[in-house]
Amino acid sequence: MAKRSMRRIWLAVLLAGALVLTACGGGSSGGQGQDQGGQAAAGTDQGGSSSGSSSQTVVLNGAGATFPYPLYSKWFDEYHKLRPDVQINYQSIGSGGGKQQITAKTVDFGASDGPMSDEELAKVQGELLHIPTVMGAVVLTYNLPGVESGLKLTPEAIAGIYLGKIKKWNDPAIASVNPGVNLPDADIVVVRRSDGSGTTNIFTQYLSAVSSEWKNQVGAGTSVDWPTGIGAKGNEGVATQVQKLKNSIGYVELAYAIENNMPYALVKNRAGNFVEPSIETVTAAAAGAAANMPADFRIFIVDQPGENAYPISGFTWLLVYKDQTDCTKGKALVEFLQWALTEGESYAADLLYAPLPDNVKQMALDAVKTITCNGQPILQ
Numbered sequence: 001m002a003k004r005s006m007r008r009i010w011l012a013v014l015l016a017g018a019l020v021l022t023a024c025g026g027g028s029s030g031g032q033g034q035d036q037g038g039q040a041a042a043g044t045d046q047g048g049s050s051s052g053s054s055s056q057t058v059v060l061n062g063a064g065a066t067f068p069y070p071l072y073s074k075w076f077d078e079y080h081k082l083r084p085d086v087q088i089n090y091q092s093i094g095s096g097g098g099k100q101q102i103t104a105k106t107v108d109f110g111a112s113d114g115p116m117s118d119e120e121l122a123k124v125q126g127e128l129l130h131i132p133t134v135m136g137a138v139v140l141t142y143n144l145p146g147v148e149s150g151l152k153l154t155p156e157a158i159a160g161i162y163l164g165k166i167k168k169w170n171d172p173a174i175a176s177v178n179p180g181v182n183l184p185d186a187d188i189v190v191v192r193r194s195d196g197s198g199t200t201n202i203f204t205q206y207l208s209a210v211s212s213e214w215k216n217q218v219g220a221g222t223s224v225d226w227p228t229g230i231g232a233k234g235n236e237g238v239a240t241q242v243q244k245l246k247n248s249i250g251y252v253e254l255a256y257a258i259e260n261n262m263p264y265a266l267v268k269n270r271a272g273n274f275v276e277p278s279i280e281t282v283t284a285a286a287a288g289a290a291a292n293m294p295a296d297f298r299i300f301i302v303d304q305p306g307e308n309a310y311p312i313s314g315f316t317w318l319l320v321y322k323d324q325t326d327c328t329k330g331k332a333l334v335e336f337l338q339w340a341l342t343e344g345e346s347y348a349a350d351l352l353y354a355p356l357p358d359n360v361k362q363m364a365l366d367a368v369k370t371i372t373c374n375g376q377p378i379l380q
Helices: 002-024 069-082 095-104 118-122 155-162 198-210 212-217 234-244 254-259 279-291 327-341 358-368
Strands: 058-064 086-092 109-112 128-143 189-193 230-232 248-253 266-268 313-321
Touching (some): 058 327, 069 086, 069 128, 069 254, 086 327, 095 198, 128 198, 128 234, 128 279, 128 327, 155 198, 155 212, 155 266, 198 212, 198 248, 198 313, 230 234, 234 254, 279 313, 279 358, 313 327, 327 358
Parallel strands (some): 189 230, 189 248
Antiparallel strands (some): 128 248, 128 313
16 A cells, blocks of 8 residues: 555656646646647647757657556656757647547657557558557546445446446446445446547447447447446546546546546456456556567457456557658657657556566567658668
8 A cells, every 4th residue: 555655646746747837838748739629839740840949959749648648748757858959748638639630740749549440540641650658557436435445346337337227336236246335326427538539449449348238339449429428538537527426437547546546446357356457467468469469569458368467458559650751850759769668668667557568669669660761761
């Protein structure tokens, strides 16, 4: 518990600092390059330099996933200390927005927790690389008076709740695996994402894997036609709504539940064990995928076998063009990616993300080496 408390303090300080930077429009993790709608600032495109920046400063603008935002914020700050000549601005607008912005080339990199589909990639002008960064857990966080921790949920119960079929907290599907827990005869308030979201993609990929009814009726993706629930924007928005609404449940990345001092459920995995989300259990979920990683890194790791595998786990990716058109920016981006995949990985565990398996990290570094500028290798 002491270790978790220290992580909560660290996360609170980090996210508070990041929000201050964003609000001020400066700092290496703010959204200076974009407005609240996710549009790039005037004078900035994927291949150009940022208007208003000095000739000594390279400004990289990115947008996308909220899932890894606590870690990316830390990365951008630490890298700016190491390289004051490189400023990285990031807008946490959701994976859907990140895909849209990188496809439109209004940012220098996108970020997503769900890989782009073949259909999405067909709309991209140029070859887009998925660079995996870390792995994380999507957790079911809840606001249930009298149940401060230890709630257990089965795949059937989770799917039933989000299908709108399990409506009460004391439903037998929940009560039967929580003996001795005082579950109220109260309506379940379901909270889900309203924006295009990689976190949603991971969660709905999981639901599709464990429930044929969900797969056939709803399916998986960054956005789905939800059968029920109150929508909220971003992991931050879902966490806030669950914290505010009594008898509610929502899905967020683990760091947001920890940062808000909110409980999260143990989920029954394929082996039949109720598993707590953690670095170790996410790593266990990735073990099989790491051994069979596709060359383009587009893979989900939900509902994996293994005694200790947490079933709602996923990779998160940075989306970058293989051929850059601005060589100064391209070089800065490649150098940052190399740092992130080596030194940057050391920050992951303290922020409750699982570092990449060694073989996946090496594959990612090899992919970064293939990035060019106007057809010429950036790294000599």
